Amino acid sequence: MRFQSMLKFGNGVRNQCRMYMASGLPEFTQKHYNVKRNNYAIVDDKDVNFFGSLMGAQYVLQDAGTDDLLCYNVDFLRSVRGNSKLVLRPGTTQEISEILKYCNKRHLAVCPQGGNTGLVGGAVPVCDEIILSMARLNKVLNIDEITGIASCEAACILENFDAKAREKGLVVPIDLGAKSSCHIGGNLSTNAGGLRVLRYGNLHGSVLGVEVVLANGTILDLMSNFKKDNTGYHLKHLFIGSEGTLGIITKLAILCQTVSSSVHVAFVGLNSFDSVLKTFLNAKRYLGEILSACELIDERSLDASVKQYNLKSPIENYPFHMLIETSGSNAIHDSEKLNFFLEHCMNSGDILNGTVTNEVNKIQEIWKLRELIPTALIRDGFCFKYDISLPLRSFYDIVPVLEGHVGKLAKRVCGYGHLGDSNLHLNVSCEEYSRELYERIEPFIYEHTAKLKGSVSAEHGIGFTKKNYLKYSKSSEAITMMREVKKLLDPSGILNPYKVLN
């Protein structure tokens, strides 16, 4: 089962924007990061008239000097703030094609925006780029219960798309905290990971086809309805994870899984990371094909969600907690496997205490403890968020290292995340944004990650805020080739500039 999202990300917080402002939104990104604006044209009345005549004036939003476009210009984390004066809300692929063709000729920069739930400043403008909101392309196109293949337009909200799939006994193979407002097209553009990569794999494996509009307006039909389709180069992957810098995904087909009738969740406490690792290995061994999530939550992360949201945790005060979920087709079988696994881990002394349930309400209560951590940490005041992949053996070591490094500047340094995917969310919260703390963390954290041969971005992408750190995870030859690919697909550089590549 998938639960209604407990969070309100992105568009969901739109009406809170003014409050954000009041609570200390950072200054304009361009100023804050001292970004030199590229030599793009500046939007004029003729441009606005063209877009109005193309789509209807009601879909062309202009800044009237009253911060009307603020929610399009500011990201969910309030960490970046663009200065766009124009938002376009096309309704069809053809309109997007016409817009890009026009912008390409006029040399106008464009920032595509989905649900605006990204965490690296990839979906909001850096300077005055035109914001191309995808929100109106939100139709589910087809869901085939026999093959499991579902297709939709890019701006389908993940939770809605999944709900439609479930009506046919299927589940969309991606799930993440922002599901109630993120767009599936944005998920593809950022190669989003989330809670169940362990079970469903990544989007490069499950996406069967995409429709893309290139910078020059060409509509590239790379749709496919087949799991096996080896006809020429697999171009669709260029657009999965390139964060809207190579083309704009407008449509997609994805392979869904059969929905699991039985879901169990265990929430357990452990004393050491060594026990966490052993428990993960045993989960893979004993739970095999029914293991669907394996999350790590350290003491301070749990404390954040419990305190900030006034939740009750079945167990508390262990250095480490694990949330282990199984999904299968037979509740009796699953329960036997899970109990056998838990007994083994308690006998070995790795799991000290815990709870296990297959009741929907209780499962949801437990998932809340994990899913509300990201926003709970923001409620601390301000939160620096890092998302790294690390070798499992030294997965958690970086948390105390960073804590020692930032000292009393931080309110809380904590780690949680997708242990089953070697993906740590490392967070540093404080009362309010502090440049001193920021400079204490970066680039230290990335240098340390590189030293451990980790990845500086596991699932959040590079966007704007990480582009200086790409070099820690990619060779110069690879970065050179990325530049060449960018130049091939978007020679004028109008698509989502200032992002991914320096």
Add this chain to the structure above:
Amino acid sequence: MRFQSMLKFGNGVRNQCRMYMASGLPEFTQKHYNVKRNNYAIVDDKDVNFFGSLMGAQYVLQDAGTDDLLCYNVDFLRSVRGNSKLVLRPGTTQEISEILKYCNKRHLAVCPQGGNTGLVGGAVPVCDEIILSMARLNKVLNIDEITGIASCEAACILENFDAKAREKGLVVPIDLGAKSSCHIGGNLSTNAGGLRVLRYGNLHGSVLGVEVVLANGTILDLMSNFKKDNTGYHLKHLFIGSEGTLGIITKLAILCQTVSSSVHVAFVGLNSFDSVLKTFLNAKRYLGEILSACELIDERSLDASVKQYNLKSPIENYPFHMLIETSGSNAIHDSEKLNFFLEHCMNSGDILNGTVTNEVNKIQEIWKLRELIPTALIRDGFCFKYDISLPLRSFYDIVPVLEGHVGKLAKRVCGYGHLGDSNLHLNVSCEEYSRELYERIEPFIYEHTAKLKGSVSAEHGIGFTKKNYLKYSKSSEAITMMREVKKLLDPSGILNPYKVLN
């Protein structure tokens, strides 16, 4: 479990080459297909000396006019025959880099060759390209039992690589008939599918990183040890499935699955394709997470393997047979699920008869019936092989249509394959190669596939023999972009020319 391969493909048949010649190998591809040789340089003594000094003369094989290079020039199916006079057998990535740098400057064409088990003429030269045999890069590099990540050089034979993984409780997530001689690097280059895509997904999902040598000799390090690594464009996918035309894969990291302790196989007989479809749906519903293969075998396909290899089938003479495999972590649970599923399908009248087993020997006997079909059909004399994806609802309709179309020119028209992936292997066998039959089948079969909105190549790729048919499955915009990508990565066109793109 995975079984020792029952086939000897590719290099495994090298010593049978002379026999092939005697039995009627087609004439040179260049002549047969009237290929105009591109304006590449011709290998001279200076070139041979350079390669000898680089690698050692023993790794530079020349044609002495006695067909010594025949097995490198001829494909497994004996359907194409190149005319290369030079085979290079480098031992390191660095040597491959030096070779390509040299060839690129000299404008010498190169045909990379793995296990030579391909079925579309992609791995043998069309004219006189230098053959770059990968065979010596065959080291397993690392297998991590905790994360499940395994890395190796490109020419590891799939069966050997998998055996090493199994020593650590893991399974390489690809399996196909040619496993005893195909190279994992070749599997990646062709995005090979095989028997268990249903369970493990495709290689774009499971490959974590590659090392590639570009046409100009640049070594591109795109290796990664993480399931989640969103740092810039996901370039590795350009090399997965581009059949050696964009770069040569020299090393890779792949995510392995935990080995299943319990394997069951059911082999059942059915009267109609409608029953096949219902049974597949029920398999997904009742077997859920333990379903690991769902193969279809029609009556004539089964007859081929039974007769040509003198096998005994537990059931025979049904219009359709299905081989359904489960893999799980608990034999009792799996057996319960499987029995429940079979009972349901027998009660509904869809499955008429069958056998089910978890004994290794019996499982292997059943898989033989399926895995030996491809070579059994070659033993008919000559076999035209097609590999298409089709919408499941009309999956089998094309077989009788083709049969009617070719009439008595064929000995046997039959269909088998990976029903669970909508992937049909459609074969037409005859006593010996017949141009009349060939022209009767092609392009008819591709036109018909296109009409059904199928894919003209499910898992075999485009190679040389299908390149005229790419247009049936890809839009002209997509093909144009493929050409641009080719030009970007291999501007002189030295890598595997005459393949994939016209």
